[in-house]
Amino acid sequence: MNSTREFDLVLQGATGFTGQLAAEELALRAPKGFRWAVAGRDKVRTLALAQRFGVDAVIADAMDQAANDSLASRTQVVLTCAGPFSRYGKHLADACVKYSTHYADISGELPWIDGLIRNHHHTCVERGISMIPASGFDSVPSDLGFWELRQHVGAEIPIRGFFTIRGGFNGGTLHSGIALAEDLGAEALPRATQLAQCFAVPSLGKWATPFLMAPVNEDTVARSEAWRVAQEDADARHQPYLEYMLVRGRMRAKGVRFALRTMERMFASRFGRSMLQRFGPKPGQGPSEEDIRNGFARLDLLAGPLDAPVAQRSWNWEGDPSNRITVHCLVQTGLALASSEAKTAGVVTPSVGLGDALWQRLLQSGAVGAHHKNNGK
Ligand SMILES: NC(=O)c1ccc[n+]([C@@H]2O[C@H](COP(=O)([O-])OP(=O)(O)OC[C@H]3O[C@@H](n4cnc5c(N)ncnc54)[C@H](OP(=O)(O)O)[C@@H]3O)[C@@H](O)[C@H]2O)c1
Structure with missing residues (x-):
């Protein structure tokens, strides 16, 4: 992992209902010195959220490939709550693979997950990246x-x-x-x-x-x-x-x-x-x-x-x-990925990608x- 990047973690979709709760959870759980940022498509609301948590803001519309490339290149880990993922997820997932950035989302959309596996699994394995969809209450x-x-x-x-x-x-x-x-x-x-x-x-x-x-x-x-x-x-x-x-x-x-x-x-x-x-x-x-x-x-x-x-x-x-359990799971997944606790690369499940490291984090928190x-x- 490239620890020289500007951020340890960026949270996309931070202005949404689950996204805001995930930002609150990150503010509570992130270790001292952890460099994270909130991301969203709406400049005013994303900046306001960043100010509330004293972190940076990244402005990126999900439909803009260049903005997503820039987002993914600046961080070690991306978490995203910007769904429906089958509509808004593609450019961000592509960018994470392109820039070797770990990724987790809270999708429960099986066609989206199947598409990630089909399009990205082999490249993720080659590059040592973990991509973990369904990192919320599902599943x-x-x-x-x-x-x-x-x-x-x-x-x-x-x-x-x-x-x-x-x-x-x-x-x-x-x-x-x-x-x-x-x-x-x-x-x-x-x-x-x-x-x-x-x-x-x-x-x-x-x-x-x-x-x-x-x-x-x-x-x-x-x-x-x-x-x-x-x-x-x-x-x-x-x-x-x-x-x-x-x-x-x-x-x-x-x-x-x-x-x-x-x-x-x-x-x-x-x-x-x-x-x-x-x-x-x-x-x-x-x-x-x-x-x-x-x-x-x-x-x-x-x-x-x-x-x-x-x-x-x-x-x-x-x-x-849908909300509290989902953000507990997503945030601990992100913190574990940022701490290089991933044990398997590829488009993987929570237990395969992180296994005991994630279990222990969820139990201890x-x-x-x-x-x-x-x-x-
Ligand atoms: N796995 C689980 O257990 C679980 C639990 C809860 C939710 N979910 C899923 O998570 C997703 C979010 O749920 P939610 O309740 O938080 O929904 P929401 O409040 O509608 O939030 C959707 C987020 O997506 C963002 N978004 C929409 N279009 C975008 C675009 N073009 N570019 C960038 N961002 C864009 C929205 O930005 P704006 O704020 O600017 O509109 C918002 O931040 C849904 O797909 C939901 O099914 C899963």
Whole structure:
């Protein structure tokens, strides 16, 4: 890494809802002497934000390749919250590869991630750069949680994840889903309800129902596992990771599934999308400060049979998932990349790119706390 660069880290999309929270988190967590800057397309708002944190401002419109080249050439690490990534991400990602700059984003857009892998993976490996999409709530908790338990039980025992969540919905996330459907067709959207039904989870005393972000998290874990297969136990019969939301009873599980199915249908139709755009939160909007503070996500991971798992983990993540948990994960990813803690180059997942270094950072910063139940493993 080129430590002679002007900045250790630049945060693009800093004026957005998640971006501002990420800037606050960076101001809180950056070690003394850490050289970081906020970036955005709007000069007045980006300068105001930079002044608030006493850092530099970089002005770069996502659609301007020269501005993105300049941004990437000045820093060791880029973090970006400027989404929809499939619309605004290309020039920045290209610039990071061109100037050998580590990169992480908070995308949950599978076509965007597939494109990064297709276009940049080999060059990143050659140049020793780590590019880590899905570094927010999608998919750090699932990817690291799965990996931690899988190290104890091995590859051949199926692991299932169950999220219990309290949190709000950002206008930026809604806008990203709509952009995906409009640019690439409704089939580009993840469809949790197509794959998952409702069922009882006896060892947790609750019911499972489809989870909106499961397709993205399952895909991230599958990429991590594919990398591990290539590295280590190619003969092991790897079991796919499956993820659900956990609720209190059967009726509630069915109600949540119905609501999610309705929302997926709305995303798939032009009329539905126009209703969501009209009545849903707008880009730049998100939950209140109080809701962000009071939110949480608990991830229960069960290895083996659901009525008698051979091992179990419960991870409690603090704060609203889309916002607080996302910025905890993104900022620690950025700080780890800037401290040369990356262990794998390429377009990689959080557990493959940073693994234990990121886990330890998140545990030590209090972003996540653990409850283990080993049942012999
Ligand atoms: N992985 C996760 O768990 C997770 C959680 C939350 C959000 N997200 C994703 O993160 C993204 C941002 O979410 P959000 O709620 O923060 O949305 P937001 O408030 O609408 O922020 C979008 C950001 O993108 C910037 N942007 C838009 N067009 C740009 C351009 N041409 N050049 C430079 N910057 C541009 C906006 O700048 P202006 O301020 O100038 O408009 C803003 O900073 C979305 O894609 C969302 O789906 C993911």
